[in-house]
Amino acid sequence: MLTVRDVRVAYTLGGLELTAVDGVSFDVAAGETFALLGESGCGKSATALAIMRLLPANGRILGGSVCLGEEELLALPECAMRRVRGGRMAMIFQEPSTSLNPVLTIGVQIGEVLAQHGEFPKAEARRRMIELLALVGISDGARRLDEFPYQLSGGMKQRVMIAMALAGTPEVLIADEPTTALDVTVQAQILDLMTKLQAERGMGILLITHDLGVVARMAHRIGVMYAGELVEIAPRREFFEAPAHPYAQALFSALPDAMRRDEELCTIPGQVPGLGEMPPGCRFADRCPHVMPVCREQSPDWRTVENGHVVRCHWQGGSAGEPCGKKGGDNQAAVSGEPILAVSDLKVHFPIRRGILQSTVGHVKAVDGISFELPAGRTLALVGESGCGKTTAGKAILQLLPVTAGSVRLAGTELTSLSPRQLRAQRRLAQMIFQDPFASLNPRLRVSEIVAEGMRALGGKMSTVERQVAVVELLQQVGLDAAGSGRYPHEFSGGQRQRIAIARALAVRPGLIICDEPTSALDVSVQAQILNLLKSLQNDFGVAYLFITHNFGVVEYLAHEVAVMYLGRLVECGSVDDVLRRAKHPYTQALLSAVLVPRLEGQGEVIRLQGEIPSPANPPAGCHFHQRCAQAMPVCRQRYPEVTATESGHTVACHLYA
Amino acid sequence: MNFQIVLLWSDALLWLLLVSVLGFAGLVLRSEPLRAAWGKIGASRKGMAAATLLVVFVLIALLDSLHYRPRLPDMAEGRPVYGVEVYSLLDVVLTQARTRLEKTYSAPFATRLYAKENIEQADGRRVRDYPRLKHGGTHLGDAEDGVAADAFVTALKGWALALALWILLAAALTAALAWRRGMTVRDSWRPPWRCRDGLAWDAVLWTLALILLLAVPLALLSADYHVFGTDKVGQSVLYQVLKSVRTALVIGLVPTLVTLPLALLFGLLAGYFGGWLDDVIQYLYTVLSSIPGVLLIAAAVLMIQVVIDTHPDWFASAVERADLRLLALCFILGLTSWTGLCRLLRGEAMKLRELDYVQAARAFGVGHTGILTRHVLPNVMHIVIISVVMGFSSLVLSEAVLSYVGVGVDPNMTSFGTMINNARLELGREPVVWWSLLAAMASMFILVLAANLFADVVRDAFDPRTV
Secondary structure: OEEEEEEEEEEEEOOEEEEEEEEEEEEEOOOOEEEEEOOOOOOHHHHHHHHHOOOOOOEEEEEEEEEEOOEEHHHOOHHHHHHHHHHOEEEEOOOHHHHOOOOOOHHHHHHHHHHHOOOOOHHHHHHHHHHHHHHOOOOOHHHHOOOOHHHOOHHHHHHHHHHHHHOOOOOEEEEEOOOOOOOHHHHHHHHHHHHHHHHHHOOEEEEEEOOHHHHHHHOOEEEEEEOOEEEEEEEHHHHHHOOOOHHHHHHHHOOOOHHHOOEOOOOOOOOOOOHHHOOOOOOOHHHOOOOOHHHHHOOOOEEEEEOOEEEEOOOOOOOOOOOOOOEOOOOOOOOOOOOOEEEEEEEEEEEEEEOOOOEEEEEEEEEEEEEEEEOOOOEEEEEOOOOOOHHHHHHHHOOOOOOOEEEEEEOOEEOOOOOHHHHHHHHHHEEEEOOOOOOOOOOOOOHHHHHHHHHHHHOOOOOHHHHHHHHHHHHHHOOOOHHHHHOOHHHOOHHHHHHHHHHHHHOOOOOEEEEEOOOOOOOHHHHHHHHHHHHHHHHHHOOEEEEEEOOHHHHHHHOOEEEEEEOOEEEEEEEHHHHHHOOOOHHHHHHHHHOOOOOOOOOOOOOOOOOOOOOOOOOOOOOOOOOOOOOOOHHHHHOOOOEEEOOOOOEEEOHHHO | OOEEEEOOHHHHHHHHHHHHHHHHHHHHHHOHHHHHHHHHHHHOHHHHHHHHHHHHHHHHHHHOOOEEEEEOOOOOOOOOOEOOOOEEHHHHHOHHHHHOOOOOOEOOOOOEOOOOEEEEOOOOOEEEEOOEOOOOOHHHOOOHHHHHHHHHHHHHHHHHHHHHHHHHHHHHHHHHHHHHHOOOHHHHOOHHHHOOOOOOHHHHHHHHHHHHHHHHHHHHHOOOOOOOOEOOOOOEHHHHHHHHHHHHHHHHHHHHHHHHHHHHHHHHHHHHHOHHHHHHHHHHHHHHHOOOHHHHHHHHHHHHHHHHHHOHHHOOOHHHHHHHHHHHHHHHHHHHOHHHHHHHHHHHHHHHHOOHHHHHHHHOOOOHHHHHHHHHHHHHHHHHHHHHHHHHHHHHHHHHHHHHHOOOOOOOOOOHHHHHHHHHHHOOOOOOOOHHHHHHHHHHHHHHHHHHHHHHHHHHHHOOOOO
């Protein structure tokens, strides 16, 4: 239905024309989902925007053809293209919160799309809008139509976006990372919805994603993009059984999971070449484990592996290849003695102030009484959906936020009662690594100054030369060239910046590092590098990690223990095997079932959760989870369950096990 | 010595500003991100053209900021006596234009006054006619019709001279560039014109060409004529325009010395610490910005005027008195204009406070002072620079408005505002006296336009939202 042939897109930057998409061709049939897979900067989104002819002002389509049915889209005048957009072809974007206009009601925004594709009387239009909302699973559509975007949750907004996309009954839906910004349980709902709508309407879907789990769940055929080129096109089964291109293989082997616990993850050395510096031959040659001389001279042609499975690669070997992971030697040494971190009944409440006098009318109970212990040299993963208070807990442990109640003992010292001066002395013991590597480094300081910051503040008397030597040593420990110490953060890629942040935290030799989703902003191959680094640092220095994340692959690979958080409280806690394999709490079970696995088989039945996470300002009475729990009992509505424990230290807060 | 150096307060401040700008430039050269941002301005044609114009204005103002009192012929042996008049180097350069006073108004390039007078002729008869000027066009003698031809010939000479000067300048620049880049002069003749990276020297050269083509003929012509006419007391308008430049620059720059510390201190403290400190500072600037600015300025200036009038013994000369009033005006302008920048900085500091690198610094136990100076201040400097450059032109314009209202600079001090204020009455005359107003407006327009263009380029280079 949608036929893309040899599309080339260039961006003009600083007077230079840089080719971002170089000769991409594929088809999307009616009722089929074609997934464009690749890391950031590979030209996936540029391809989608070129198909919609929505490139930004400095982007230009250099050539090629995009046919929707019989119609050549690239030759249409803009006024005709406007009818196609939203009418025959619609697009949904990654970030639902910025895709809706915050000052218009939902009804006005959907109505706008409806009006573009047919004249309806007012009552009829409203009826159709309610129908559309019902179609995307919003039941009380009549009420929602008069609400503003801020009144809806992220998942709800994405549903509204899909409803808007469906308003023109499109033949092809382009979904650009539609679930990347959403939590796993919501992601499962949205993907279900898309599958259902596709089956009902026979829509073609062009799905753009970097997530192999989403691909495994949704795609019929997959196109792998690398540096502006398609390098492999394969049906789903063939792709997951035997990916042919070394890049696709590397993507698979870079994924962390339980099976690779004892080894290092495979990484792809180097990074995607910049737009201006494409190598002449195969663009993957510099990072390819199977590189041959011919790769550097000649760009490979399409080669058929089997029916419908084509690849652009000179290398003809199978997918086997030696496992690249060296034995990493998991740190299983039983750790005895005092835990490095002991948190008990930690509470962080933020007051809600209203009125002229700013009187406190309530509290947002972001963290509402959590307790756990973390032995030295071990990793505890704190998992949960967004808004459950994970990050707040991490910052409160470091005393970056005022603690309302409870105790935090770091290496035997109670932190909550210390004066600022006494606290400073304890700062050395615990450090933090942040999620966004672009916001965590001061852009005005050199790398050496950034890394030396902790030493300056805590290291006592050190000469400039000593500090410089220490910085160079740290940079080498995190795998960076010491020559980079005089440069500024903007000259580094995301992964390298995260290494700098790790070096900064390591500089004061902490016993505990709180990692706040340190890999969620990174590509899979870079994530593998950072995880390897964190693991080897733990083995070398015996650092304990409190690892805040929502990525269960990372949890399986790195964590020794897992704590699951829901609405400010821990619902389940235990060793990684206990929690992930023998989950007891219904919430943990639902969360785990919603996690997408990047494999053909293995996706069990997803446990659907009703509704959304309630507001922490006004948690439900009784068990916080009872409104969404399929196994809720009368007692769940009355009181919060006690924590029960088994001998192995597996604790759960649920009436089912009381 | 046959002169005594007089250092006015505003002179000191202007030179201090120059020194700090030079110091800042040195800092910029050593810090790479700053160098990159200022490099963007250097690479912009618009920016370099505007900067060239501004530099010319600044040079005029600096020349006008070196004051002295000439020594009077000794009355008696012993202590030297100095005159009450204070002159600047610019006055020395413009001695001709300053001293050749006519009786009253005369139009540009006129040979006669603008008003009829009774003239006693050689034979004793009195006629009522336009008298000849004492200085304008006297070299023509009786051939008064020859003004156009004579002026044209002089202008041609001026253009030729300007062209020669410009070629000399361009050659010197090329040679300097060639020497710095280690090329032969022949190779490097092209780069200034074709350079895509580095500084936009071509824009500088073109602007210089324009300035020279305008200024050199003007200079030559003003030896024989009053090119911009004369005002009510017969003073050359060209001289007044040039003297006004310094006043405009002082008004445009010195208030920032008051604004910046206040806005930075209050804005960063309010944004970074929040809480009751934030409340107090917010109330302070909300109150201040809800008083009409003109009213506040008028009240303050009038009070200062009273103080000045009651203490005549404080001042050795009229210039010093006018200077104090100018400073007072700058001070009060600064006091009323810090609220906008403060509000911006407060918002930015609130945003930065939550950023991960500030959190990381707090996790290291870095103190508040350390965080403010190392992490917050450098990351708000772009806002400060943008607002200072953009504020310049609005301050220059507000001086004109205030002087027009009568609460601006001292009436004895030449400024664009006083020129416009004086010209106001003359607009009612028949025939109208237009040149004074036009000259003041045109030169202020050029100054403000250059400042605005430069501000535009600075904004583009520093604003993180523009890519």
